[in-house]
Amino acid sequence: MVHVLSSRTLLRPADPERSRVFYGEQLGLAVSREFGTGPDRGTVYFLGGGHLELSGRAENPPTPAERAAAPVRLWLQVADAAAAHDELRAKGVEITRPPVKEPWGLIEMWIADPDGIPIVLVEVPADHPMRYRPGI
Template structure:
């Protein structure tokens, strides 16, 4: 029997943890989970999805993340209404996914998708 491994929790570098948390709360519908001022680290969550943010100085190496959505069309509509920057609108892709793309102010890219 294999040991059960849960979803990873990525840590995204950001210049301002509290600003990142506010952005994800306001634009993407996440809940602010916690913030540690001494460690300059904090977290947000949305359902089973959790993200950590850590303050970093200097250039940011942006990450790319794929987020499965049971109802990707509803997710698209909700994020659009919240003012999320959708950089690639929802569409059926030739690789067998229905997806759209959101990019945050720090360049981190999220592909929201559902298999066709």
């Protein structure tokens, strides 16, 4: 068995500075650390129990259709999806789908980063099995 001590998601944005503005200023993620210098420096953000690293630059960024079809999505749990919706919309983030309660009980809102990577903001209601376990 592999004993994982830490993890992070790595992204190679087409425009690192544009992505830093999105993740740092618009989403408001806190910086864990930066490395290197100049416009292509790496930036690592705190992402709940993990980290998100922007480093390098995509040589041939995928087209929007390729991004939309990609199997990778960022899943970010938030305390209040409606409040996140209002805050992000006020900061100019395009909301691709407003908060909706899904059949499986989670409240999900969809956005995308500047390169089109889908991001699902998820609120877990207090009575959802991810939080509440009867008899425990």
